[in-house]
Amino acid sequence: MDRNMRTVEDILRLLDDLFAPEADRWTAANGGPWWDGFYADRSRAIPFFVAKPDENLASYLDRGLVTPGRALDLGCGPGRNALYLASQGFQVDAVDLSPAAIAWAEDRSRDSAAATAVRFRCGDALTLTTTELTGPYDLICDSGCFHHLPPHRRISYLDLLDRVLAPGGYLALTCFASGAMGSELPDADFYREARLHGGLAYTPESLRWIFSGLMEVELRRMRDEPPESPLFGEPFLWTALFKRKTETETGTSARTGTL
Numbered sequence: 001m002d003r004n005m006r007t008v009e010d011i012l013r014l015l016d017d018l019f020a021p022e023a024d025r026w027t028a029a030n031g032g033p034w035w036d037g038f039y040a041d042r043s044r045a046i047p048f049f050v051a052k053p054d055e056n057l058a059s060y061l062d063r064g065l066v067t068p069g070r071a072l073d074l075g076c077g078p079g080r081n082a083l084y085l086a087s088q089g090f091q092v093d094a095v096d097l098s099p100a101a102i103a104w105a106e107d108r109s110r111d112s113a114a115a116t117a118v119r120f121r122c123g124d125a126l127t128l129t130t131t132e133l134t135g136p137y138d139l140i141c142d143s144g145c146f147h148h149l150p151p152h153r154r155i156s157y158l159d160l161l162d163r164v165l166a167p168g169g170y171l172a173l174t175c176f177a178s179g180a181m182g183s184e185l186p187d188a189d190f191y192r193e194a195r196l197h198g199g200l201a202y203t204p205e206s207l208r209w210i211f212s213g214l215m216e217v218e219l220r221r222m223r224d225e226p227p228e229s230p231l232f233g234e235p236f237l238w239t240a241l242f243k244r245k246t247e248t249e250t251g252t253s254a255r256t257g258t259l
């Protein structure tokens with residue numbers, strides 16, 4: 001007899017397993033090998049293969065909205081934003097499921113003066129932040145990882161923020177914009193079809209609702225950056241900067257599940 005359902009994590013794993021293995025881009029077991037194949041040829045014309053930081057991230061620093069501290073890059077891929085943050089004075093932890101992505105990021109970091117300020121880790125961000133990458137982080141950035149999570153893993157994602165984002169810290173999020181990129185299916189249909197169709201589209205309202213425990217600083221479309229720009233920018237993405245309230249702003253302890 002199989003009686004193995006006791007915790008929320010048991011249910012989240014059950015929901016993970018409803019998806020076809022080849023549709024899974026978020027677990028170490030299935031998503032890691034999938035992304036390894038994606039990164040195998042570094043010369044492919046994939047927009048985010050360029051070694052340039054997100055234009056919105058650079059603009060947060062340029063405008064003084066975010067200042068150097070400890071940063072965590074979730075789903076860092078070949079490390080372009082992590083290396084940029086390190087070059088700007090952050091101490092960076094960067095995590096990705098794919099060994100090929102981490103190998104590429106480490107190759108890039110060997111050519112970077114800021115290499116000592118960044119630590120790349122291979123594994124699942126949702127679990128590594130329970131053991132090793134515990135922060136607290138002043139900035140968590142996520143460019144293109146969140147929209148590959150199935151709906152139920154938003155619970156794990158919010159838990160991650162609750163665990164490791166410092167009070168007063170920032171989440172810089174870049175994700176597919178509805179009407180421009182990603183699947184518009186309602187959440188429940190992804191389970192009926194057992195697929196995520198390449199990633200989920202989000203509206204500004206859905207992002208505000210999901211991250212309603214945080215304060216919105218800015219939410220806008222990413223600027224389209226021309227090829228000669230030193231920055232990465234694609235208009236099919238939302239960029240959002242959210243701030244976690246300080247303990248004074250919440251009037252309670254920010255580490256007791258207030259997100």
Ligand SMILES: C[S@@+](CC[C@H](N)C(=O)[O-])C[C@H]1O[C@@H](n2cnc3c(N)ncnc32)[C@H](O)[C@@H]1O
Binds near residue numbers: 075078080
């Ligand atoms: C679209 S890519 C973006 C890569 C990088 N942020 C960039 O913009 O260059 C999404 C990345 O998220 C990573 N990823 C997906 N789920 C993850 C998880 N649970 N933990 C860590 N990385 C994850 C994938 O391996 C992939 O490299």
